[in-house]
Amino acid sequence: MLRALIVDDDVDFAKSLAALVEREGFSVSTASSIKEARASIANGPPVLITADLHLPDGSGIDLLREVESVADCDVVVISGQATLDSAIEALRLGALDYLTKPLHMPRLKTILGHVTRARALKEEIGSLRHELRKFGRFGPLVGNSPAMQKVYDLISRVAPTQASVFITGESGTGKELAAQTIHELSRRRTQPFIPINCGAMPPTLIESELFGHERGSFTGATQMRRGYFERASGGTLFLDEITEMPFELQVKLLRVLETGKLMRVGGDEAIPVDVRIIAATNRQPEQAVQDGKLREDLLYRLNVFPIALPPLRDRREDALLLAESFLQDLNQAEETTKTFSEECRDQFLSRSWPGNVRELKNEVHRSFIMAEDVIDLLTDAPPRPAPPAADGPIKTIQVGTSLAQVERQLILATLEHCGNDKRKASAILGISLKTLYNRLNVYEAV
Numbered sequence: 225m226l227r228a229l230i231v232d233d234d235v236d237f238a239k240s241l242a243a244l245v246e247r248e249g250f251s252v253s254t255a256s257s258i259k260e261a262r263a264s265i266a267n268g269p270p271v272l273i274t275a276d277l278h279l280p281d282g283s284g285i286d287l288l289r290e291v292e293s294v295a296d297c298d299v300v301v302i303s304g305q306a307t308l309d310s311a312i313e314a315l316r317l318g319a320l321d322y323l324t325k326p327l328h329m330p331r332l333k334t335i336l337g338h339v340t341r342a343r344a345l346k347e348e349i350g351s352l353r354h355e356l357r358k359f360g361r362f363g364p365l366v367g368n369s370p371a372m373q374k375v376y377d378l379i380s381r382v383a384p385t386q387a388s389v390f391i392t393g394e395s396g397t398g399k400e401l402a403a404q405t406i407h408e409l410s411r412r413r414t415q416p417f418i419p420i421n422c423g424a425m426p427p428t429l430i431e432s433e434l435f436g437h438e439r440g441s442f443t444g445a446t447q448m449r450r451g452y453f454e455r456a457s458g459g460t461l462f463l464d465e466i467t468e469m470p471f472e473l474q475v476k477l478l479r480v481l482e483t484g485k486l487m488r489v490g491g492d493e494a495i496p497v498d499v500r501i502i503a504a505t506n507r508q509p510e511q512a513v514q515d516g517k518l519r520e521d522l523l524y525r526l527n528v529f530p531i532a533l534p535p536l537r538d539r540r541e542d543a544l545l546l547a548e549s550f551l552q553d554l555n556q557a558e559e560t561t562k563t564f565s566e567e568c569r570d571q572f573l574s575r576s577w578p579g580n581v582r583e584l585k586n587e588v589h590r591s592f593i594m595a596e597d598v599i600d601l602l603t604d605a606p607p608r609p610a611p612p613a614a615d616g617p618i619k620t621i622q623v624g625t626s627l628a629q630v631e632r633q634l635i636l637a638t639l640e641h642c643g644n645d646k647r648k649a650s651a652i653l654g655i656s657l658k659t660l661y662n663r664l665n666v667y668e669a670v
Contacts, residue, residue, distance in 0.1 A: 253270070367546070368545060391532075427470045600659075
């Protein structure tokens with residue numbers, strides 16, 4: 225059961241508040257001073273503290289400062305003599321909310337529900353983090369390298385909050401997948417997740433696509449249309465390649481983010497929207513500002529919590545783990561049991577993958593299509609090293625012999641010369657070990 229601590233020197237108020245909090249599923253302790261609160265916290269930090277602003281030996285703000293640095297809990301500051309300055313200071317220091325006496329009970333119940341849901345999400349994220357230690361996975365993301373574990377830690381911190389997230393990384397590093405993971409670990413996970421590639425929409429249509437339009441607002445607008453913002457209300461909107469959005473439209477986006485309201489194209493009514501924004505770019509955001517591709521004020525508004533995804537060359541040890549994951553998906557979809565040869569597995573680890581995870585995924589798919597049971601070589605693998613020069617006996621081939629017979633005689637003679645060492649013979653012949661075995665099986669069947 226989740227534990228709450230109520231700190232208030234008004235004994236009657238503390239008792240009535242404790243009864244309400246208990247009815248919402250918490251176990252409750254009370255304290256009448258900061259000293260008593262410290263002792264209670266030392267015995268085990270609660271998940272929620274309600275602290276009166278004015279206490280006999282200090283302020284609830286003082287307790288908030290202490291708890292923020294040592295305990296993983298939410299703090300609600302309560303006051304019978306509220307001031308704007310004290311409210312601002314409490315929220316700036318990380319208070320979950322600031323309530324005034326007499327309490328507004330529906331609001332307090334909403335806060336308690338938020339704490340319960342957020343704690344459940346943290347437990348789920350903790351379970352996911354344990355899973356990644358074992359299998360190299362974090363939700364839909366794959367990777368067990370130190371670089372990716374740092375990314376997982378950042379996602380686990382920001383996902384339960386409402387903060388805007390700005391993801392940077394080269395093309396193909398998985399920015400949309402990271403955004404989807406944030407959404408799935410957030411309180412909005414039951415609502416829509418809508419990804420938009422700002423660089424793929426025609427500049428003349430992007431405003432209508434984002435904010436919607438009214439009937440008759442332009443040629444072809446035969447009916448009212450809700451934009452992506454309205455369709456994502458309550459959920460998450462992923463704005464990929466944000467630096468490709470027309471500069472003049474960025475002003476309108478900024479206004480929507482600041483006011484929480486939008487105007488459809490051709491409309492005159494402000495429509496409230498509740499959307500969490502996750503933006504992404506493959507550029508350096510600061511350089512995009514200097515190049516006139518991104519408004520500086522919009523960057524500040526979006527870049528509340530930055531996450532940088534590492535290129536695959538900086539986490540090369542994850543390449544094989546990713547390849548195995550993609551192969552498993554393909555086998556499941558095609559009802560096959562194909563595997564990688566040891567030589568192929570080595571290639572995943574040795575290549576630099578300039579196209580990142582996207583390139584690797586496409587390469588696995590192509591090689592899967594070309595292979596039979598074992599994927600021996602990647603389809604566009606670097607050329608093999610030149611085979612060792614042959615130093616065996618010379619074999620004469622009569623003109624008019626079929627190519628199939630020439631190949632058969634050459635393979636069998638080379639294998640005999642190598643003392644039946646198939647790996648050495650395949651290297652001299654310049655073919656894969658699998659191909660050599662396939663040829664030998666055919667010869668035996670004839």
